[in-house]
Amino acid sequence: MINDSTVEAFESSGGVKVYRMPVEAFPDHITNCYLVLDDTITLLDTGSGWDQSNQDLLKCFEVLRSKFNEKLSLKDIQRVILTHGHIDHFGGVNWVVEETGAELGIHELDASVIQHFNERLLSSTHGLRHFLNHSGMSRHTVDTLLHMNKWSKDTFHARNVDFTFHEGQILDTPLVSYHTPGHCPGQVCMQLHDILFTADHVLSRITPNQAPESITRNMGVGHYMESLEKVRKLEGIRIGLGGHELAMENLSERIDDSISFHEGRLEKTYNLLDEPKTINEVSLGLFGKREDYHVLLAMLEAGAHLEYLYERGRLVIVNIEEMEDDPDLAPLYRQAD
Ligand SMILES: [Zn+2]
Ligand SMILES: [Zn+2]
Structure with a gap:
């Protein structure tokens, strides 16, 4: 994985400013959160909630003020949208929501990860044991x-989410959700004009971990490959912004590479x-x-x-x-x- 911790500014073709806010979610594991400055100030993902991760998010706001001249602090966040139910992306949500009072949303298939955290963990452990x-x-x-596998039990306390979504426009935002299951059941990519937030679905160098659907429904290589095809068909995307690693100006190439990579791994598996x-x-x-x-x-x-x-x-x-x-x-x- 490429770990890069530079705060970066982007602007969508519709004039919405976006900041990439990288945080060290776990040692040597950088997760990108994104701040979207529309009528509502929205944070996409929150990091892990570990101390370093939270401190890094605060530091990103300092950089916004000192380098980008934005008069913004963490308290200004009004809405948090999670790209999927993995702890390096959602673990900081309790801290962020408690600091800001922001409303919280996630895809309907991952809402229970937040609302019934230990239950979801134990139920996937059950499938994993089998x-x-x-x-x-x-x-x-x-x-x-x-x-x-149960290391995260009791590190996160469950909380209610305020809204869930599936496909299409998210509330009154200019963000459009595309459900892309595979890496995670409620994984979404979100389009903002000519920007696509690809979360963990497409990354600049690596491809995300896969797990069998027999353990958790809506995961697995079949869904993942279908979701790659789905995202490749989207039109008018200039840049992909992933949940880790670097911005992608060659998104369709990266999608093709990810498909070939897994086709290669399927062939190797078959040959063994x-x-x-x-x-x-x-x-x-x-x-x-x-x-x-x-x-x-x-x-x-x-x-x-x-x-x-x-x-x-x-x-x-x-x-x-x-x-x-x-x-x-x-x-x-x-x-x-
Ligand atoms: Zn993930
Ligand atoms: Zn991730």
Whole structure:
């Protein structure tokens, strides 16, 4: 990931000023929040809520005053819109809303992440446990990964959202939402005249993490690829502004690169399965041996690509009869004949 912490100014073709406000959400992990200066002052995403992240947001306002001559402070934010329900983007929302009284909105499919945070986390953990228990990993490794996955439990206190949206214009703003599920169920891109806020859906260098839809609905490679096609069809976009990394003046190229990248990974996954393998073996074949949280990310990425191929009939499970007798057995996948 490219970490760049420069505050940058943009202006849409309709004359709306936008500032990129990068914050260090987690060590060495910069998230871009954006301040949109329309009739209403709107902040897109809030960072993680960790101390450094909040301090960085305040520092961005200092830069707005000293370098860009804006008479603005955090307190002026009237509305917060979240691009999706990942904690590096929404974790700061309690602090921002409590400091400002801003109204809060998010896509309808991610509203429960904010409103019922621990419940959503535990329910996805439930799906994750099933996935990992059938991945061919040892029970001990699965327990370690599940424990790791719950690190954010009790770090965020749930709050109500004031409005949700799906497709089209968001309230009275000039922002138009496009639902782009895949990386996250309620992921949206938002168009502001000739600017597209691409959130984590399209980034300047990397592509976002994938996870199987069997764990959480509306995630997975199939939705992600469809959502890339959807965004590529949008007309009149001059610049893409992502939730991480740099501004993209070549958005359609970046979309094509992201599609090719995942097509390549699907092909690699398929090629590994000339012999029967578990998800864990596919993950090792794709990414080698990983450590700590990266083991989980690699498993989810491998599982998402494998699921895509299996659901489209390109793979079969060779031990389905043994699985009938032992429901805890990990499926062995192989290329379909
Ligand atoms: Zn994300
Ligand atoms: Zn992100």
